[in-house]
Amino acid sequence: MQARFKAGIRRMIPWALPVLLLVLWQLFSWNGVISDRILPAPSDVFTAAIELTSTGELTDHISISLGRATLGFLIGGLLGFFLGIMNGIFRFSDLLLDTSIQMLRNIPHLALIPLVILWFGIDETSKIFLVALGVLFPVYINTYHGIKNVEGDLIEMGKAYGLRGSKLFFSVIFPGALSSILVGIRFSLGVMWLTLIVAETISAHSGIGYMAMNAREFMQMDVIVLSILIYALFGKFSDMVAKYMEEKWLKWKT
Amino acid sequence: MKKDARVPHIHLNQLKKSFDHTVVLDGINLKVNQGEFIAIVGKSGCGKSTLLRLIAGLEHYNEGSISIKDKELAGLNTQARIMFQDGRLLPWKRVLENVGLGLKGDWRQTAIAALRDVGLEGRMHDWPSKLSGGQKQRVALARALVHKPEILLLDEPLGALDALTRLEMQELIECIWEKEKITTILVTHDVEEAVALADRVILIEDGKIVLSKNINLSRPRQKTQQVFVNISEEILSRIVDPNEQNLRLIIK
Numbered sequence: 077m078q079a080r081f082k083a084g085i086r087r088m089i090p091w092a093l094p095v096l097l098l099v100l101w102q103l104f105s106w107n108g109v110i111s112d113r114i115l116p117a118p119s120d121v122f123t124a125a126i127e128l129t130s131t132g133e134l135t136d137h138i139s140i141s142l143g144r145a146t147l148g149f150l151i152g153g154l155l156g157f158f159l160g161i162m163n164g165i166f167r168f169s170d171l172l173l174d175t176s177i178q179m180l181r182n183i184p185h186l187a188l189i190p191l192v193i194l195w196f197g198i199d200e201t202s203k204i205f206l207v208a209l210g211v212l213f214p215v216y217i218n219t220y221h222g223i224k225n226v227e228g229d230l231i232e233m234g235k236a237y238g239l240r241g242s243k244l245f246f247s248v249i250f251p252g253a254l255s256s257i258l259v260g261i262r263f264s265l266g267v268m269w270l271t272l273i274v275a276e277t278i279s280a281h282s283g284i285g286y287m288a289m290n291a292r293e294f295m296q297m298d299v300i301v302l303s304i305l306i307y308a309l310f311g312k313f314s315d316m317v318a319k320y321m322e323e324k325w326l327k328w329k330t
Numbered sequence: 331m332k333k334d335a336r337v338p339h340i341h342l343n344q345l346k347k348s349f350d351h352t353v354v355l356d357g358i359n360l361k362v363n364q365g366e367f368i369a370i371v372g373k374s375g376c377g378k379s380t381l382l383r384l385i386a387g388l389e390h391y392n393e394g395s396i397s398i399k400d401k402e403l404a405g406l407n408t409q410a411r412i413m414f415q416d417g418r419l420l421p422w423k424r425v426l427e428n429v430g431l432g433l434k435g436d437w438r439q440t441a442i443a444a445l446r447d448v449g450l451e452g453r454m455h456d457w458p459s460k461l462s463g464g465q466k467q468r469v470a471l472a473r474a475l476v477h478k479p480e481i482l483l484l485d486e487p488l489g490a491l492d493a494l495t496r497l498e499m500q501e502l503i504e505c506i507w508e509k510e511k512i513t514t515i516l517v518t519h520d521v522e523e524a525v526a527l528a529d530r531v532i533l534i535e536d537g538k539i540v541l542s543k544n545i546n547l548s549r550p551r552q553k554t555q556q557v558f559v560n561i562s563e564e565i566l567s568r569i570v571d572p573n574e575q576n577l578r579l580i581i582k
């Protein structure tokens with residue numbers, strides 16, 4: 077009983093600070109310490125959220141942003157994953173591709189925005205392309221290094237015990253690289269949101285970033301803050317997903 | 331198939347191995363009979379592990395030949411299972427899956443039986459990191475045995491164990507060897523262990539076999555027996571060089 081109570085407390089502690097901040101913010105807004113021209117009260121943001129939800133606008137924007145993020149992440153992530161695995165395992169493709177990938181990696185992908193707009197216009201393709209590009213490199217690098225750093229001794233053991241080809245890969249190489257791959261995924265989830273925010277803010281007709289930019293034109297401070305909060309929640313959510321994957325697949329480490 | 335008793339199971343002929351210009355093995359000649367138990371002793375770095383790895387087919391040799399039942403070894407030695415000096419369990423697989431590594435078909439039952447043989451059936455669902463050093467080595471032994479190899483190569487399997495667990499493991503290895511009659515090569519730095527277990531003890535020095543001693547004692551062997559002590563002393567005195575021998579005398 078007491079143990080469960082303690083566990084409950086422990087789960088609540090991380091949220092104490094955000095909640096406290098929210099309460100203080102609300103209080104200061106009420107008594108005018110924070111002017112609503114600088115920062116709207118949480119209650120105003122909440123009302124804005126309710127309003128936008130009732131018109132269906134908010135859910136539309138959110139689902140569009142989520143869709144872009146997911147699609148871009150999947151394309152870039154899978155590409156980076158397969159390239160990392162190929163180059164990690166096969167010497168020829170490593171020789172052929174790694175140098176080029178490393179060169180591309182050093183270009184900040186956001187610097188490509190003007191070019192990407194010229195190529196694809198400001199429709200879906202440009203955003204998905206940018207997200208995929210941003211996600212590709214962290215996944216690639218970490219997969220590549222993960223595979224390269226699998227202990228040679230364990231691979232040798234696997235071979236000595238009759239493992240070959242896909243069996244060797246799935247029993248030894250991939251699990252050995254997995255923790256590094258997950259680090260890459262976690263990092264790239266951050267890149268994913270960052271890229272999407274920037275891309276949507278600069279050029280879009282929809283999505284959370286567009287909602288914020290549009291609100292700026294009408295001085296709707298509450299909507300701007302709302303979109304920032306949504307990004308924060310999304311960021312937290314994807315981090316939780318990454319953590320969940322680590323806990324599920326790296327159980328042997330604990 | 332009729333087995334010709336005169337064909338050795340393993341035949342090393344003028345085997346030479348060097349790593350970048352340092353010669354490690356310099357003409358090793360050795361015939362191991364079917365079902366024989368050989369122990370290899372020698373100082374650290376004399377090439378014991380290298381020799382085992384050559385027989386397992388994990389390393390290329392420079393000169394000479396390795397024949398298994400009169401067939402020249404090319405690539406991996408599929409009849410042999412090696413138990414590595416450092417265990418090498420896969421940390422991301424549970425004990426049972428580690429033992430079942432590379433098995434086909436109904437591997438679970440076979441793996442469980444092998445774990446039972448080393449007395450670790452109860453730990454089959456644990457992660458290797460949860461095991462003690464000796465338990466890990468027993469799992470590694472089970473993993474080697476589960477394939478029913480014809481040749482068992484043991485590279486200091488008991489190196490990291492305390493005296494009591496060592497004794498238990500020695501008994502276990504002897505028991506399995508007697509039951510299965512696997513041709514076994516054991517590398518150890520413990521001369522007593524070598525004399526206790528082996529039909530023949532081989533000493534490697536400067537890349538060559540400098541001593542090959544048949545141990546004709548009945549099993550199980552008593553380490554306190556005078557013959558036993560004498561043989562151990564004899565081998566030991568060949569290992570330590572004169573200077574160190576003096577040192578030993580002084581300490582005594």
Ligand SMILES: Nc1ncnc2c1ncn2[C@@H]1O[C@H](COP(=O)(O)OP(=O)(O)OP(=O)(O)O)[C@@H](O)[C@H]1O
Nearest residue numbers: 349354372373374375376377378379380381415519
């Ligand atoms: N892959 C390698 N590359 C270069 N040198 C090596 C390699 N493997 C072994 N050696 C060298 O070969 C020699 C013999 O090594 P080996 O591991 O066979 O010794 P050992 O007799 O097993 O020693 P120990 O009792 O300490 O395990 C050592 O000098 C070692 O440095």
Ligand SMILES: [Mg+2]
Nearest residue numbers: 378379380415
């Ligand atoms: Mg060794």
